[in-house]
Amino acid sequence: xPRITLPDGSExxxxxxxxxxxxxxxxxxxxxxAALGATINGELADLSRAIDEDCALSLVTAKTRExxxxxxxxxxxxxxxxxxMAEAITNLFPGVQLVYxxxxxxxxxxxxxxxxxxxxxxxxxxxxxxxxxxxxxxDRPFTRYEMPLAEGMSKLEAEGSKFKIDxxxxxxxxxxxxxxxxxxxxxxxxWEDLCRGPHVPSTxxxxxxxxxxxxxxxxHGDENSDRLTRVYGIxxxxxxxxxxxxxxxxxxxxxxxxxxxxxxxxxxxxxxxxQGLVLWTPNGAVVRQELQxxxxxxxxxxxxxxxFTPHIGKLDLYRTSGHFPYYQESQYTPVIDRAQISELAxxxxxxxxxxxxxxxxEIEGYLLKPMNCxxxxxxxxxxxxxxxxxxxxxxxxxxxxxxxxxxEIGGLTRVRGFTQDDAHLFCREDQxxxxxxxxxxxxxxIFNTLGMTDYxxxxxxxxxxxxxxxxDPGNWDKA
Numbered sequence: 001x002p003r004i005t006l007p008d009g010s011e012x013x014x015x016x017x018x019x020x021x022x023x024x025x026x027x028x029x030x031x032x033x034a035a036l037g038a039t040i041n042g043e044l045a046d047l048s049r050a051i052d053e054d055c056a057l058s059l060v061t062a063k064t065r066e067x068x069x070x071x072x073x074x075x076x077x078x079x080x081x082x083x084x085m086a087e088a089i090t091n092l093f094p095g096v097q098l099v100y101x102x103x104x105x106x107x108x109x110x111x112x113x114x115x116x117x118x119x120x121x122x123x124x125x126x127x128x129x130x131x132x133x134x135x136x137x138x139d140r141p142f143t144r145y146e147m148p149l150a151e152g153m154s155k156l157e158a159e160g161s162k163f164k165i166d167x168x169x170x171x172x173x174x175x176x177x178x179x180x181x182x183x184x185x186x187x188x189x190x191w192e193d194l195c196r197g198p199h200v201p202s203t204x205x206x207x208x209x210x211x212x213x214x215x216x217x218x219x220h221g222d223e224n225s226d227r228l229t230r231v232y233g234i235x236x237x238x239x240x241x242x243x244x245x246x247x248x249x250x251x252x253x254x255x256x257x258x259x260x261x262x263x264x265x266x267x268x269x270x271x272x273x274x275q276g277l278v279l280w281t282p283n284g285a286v287v288r289q290e291l292q293x294x295x296x297x298x299x300x301x302x303x304x305x306x307x308f309t310p311h312i313g314k315l316d317l318y319r320t321s322g323h324f325p326y327y328q329e330s331q332y333t334p335v336i337d338r339a340q341i342s343e344l345a346x347x348x349x350x351x352x353x354x355x356x357x358x359x360x361x362e363i364e365g366y367l368l369k370p371m372n373c374x375x376x377x378x379x380x381x382x383x384x385x386x387x388x389x390x391x392x393x394x395x396x397x398x399x400x401x402x403x404x405x406x407x408e409i410g411g412l413t414r415v416r417g418f419t420q421d422d423a424h425l426f427c428r429e430d431q432x433x434x435x436x437x438x439x440x441x442x443x444x445x446i447f448n449t450l451g452m453t454d455y456x457x458x459x460x461x462x463x464x465x466x467x468x469x470x471x472d473p474g475n476w477d478k479a
Contacts (some may be wrong), residue, residue: 139204152179274417
């Protein structure tokens with residue numbers, strides 16, 4: 001029978017399977033009332049999740065012990081609010097098909113396919129929120145139920161939503177042997193959605209919410225596929241947190257770089273040039289050049305060598321690096337020799353045949369570079385080197401290109417062409433620690449100089465279940 005280890009190291013033993021909700025109630029009524037979810041061995045879960053073996057359990061409440069907003073609680077609240085918003089919209093707009101609705105860092109959204117002739121606008125937000133308020137006041141439980149994969153697929157096929165069928169197939173491809181749904185109330189009676197969870201215990205636990213904006217999106221991010229409507233919202237544990245967030249957004253609008261950029265004549269984005277392609281005006285060029293001079297000088301102090309590489313490279317280079325075809329959805333279309341295109345057209349080569357032959361390497365071409373890495377590696381490999389010459393530090397203010405979807409482009413934050421302060425270091429294993437420290441020191445220096453103190457650092461490591469890495473796994477584990 002399960003033995004539960006709590007964050008303070010204390011343990012609780014049970015004679016039968018239990019749940020986070022039961023553990024919270026055993027600790028005290030206050031915690032039982034405040035708990036929104038739990039982590040079981042580090043995995044976020046519903047309060048109703050069955051625990052039938054030993055585990056480490058941490059209960060999630062709206063705020064941490066330090067009084068800060070709990071990020072895991074926000075995830076639960078926003079995921080649940082996405083379901084409530086989806087239910088409200090399906091009630092108000094019959095025939096709408098749901099695609100997917102995840103929580104994100106700034107709130108949540110739900111992608112939806114509205115019937116032809118039916119549109120949603122910001123004028124509908126008030127009545128959507130009113131319907132959401134009704135659902136929240138009813139305080140219906142988020143009820144999870146599961147089906148074996150085959151039975152679940154039959155259910156979805158009978159319902160006829162190609163979007164949900166696709167979601168289920170993707171879950172199956174990822175290894176799921178069953179499918180799960182969440183009903184806001186009783187399964188088979190109340191509204192429900194295909195979902196992995198987790199959620200807060202009931203709709204009434206969503207303290208405050210607001211429908212924020214609309215945007216266009218495409219199914220799977222493919223602009224040749226179904227055009228969808230993305231409805232964004234925000235949710236917090238209480239109205240005070242929501243009010244503070246909305247006030248911060250209003251203040252941020254006044255300092256929006258798109259507004260300031262226009263007022264100060266720093267940059268311009270022109271439709272004739274292309275969405276997401278920035279034109280730096282004389283004022284902006286001064287700021288950019290001074291920033292580049294500052295960073296460049298600090299790089300030189302740390303022994304970096306400046307290099308320059310072309311904006312384009314052969315497809316074979318990116319096949320070797322793995323950037324093509326694995327990330328082709330976020331890259332510009334390859335450039336192919338005109339004569340070869342004419343020859344292929346004469347042969348009757350279709351678009352799909354062309355794509356397959358490009359992927360297989362039968363056709364050569366060029367690609368606007370999505371990253372600087374392959375070019376820098378070729379510079380390093382261009383001559384023989386002794387281990388005594390290491391480390392070699394190559395730096396470049398390199399311009400790269402990404403095919404961002406039109407609905408995702410915004411100002412200078414999501415663009416299709418940008419210049420990055422990029423560097424690649426080639427060193428011996430015994431030099432790695434010093435080089436990492438050097439990288440971090442220059443980043444901290446630049447951030448502090450620019451007054452950027454509120455940031456997070458994420459470290460990427462090798463996924464043992466993935467093949468998308470090079471080198472010896474032992475070296476990755478050592479790193």
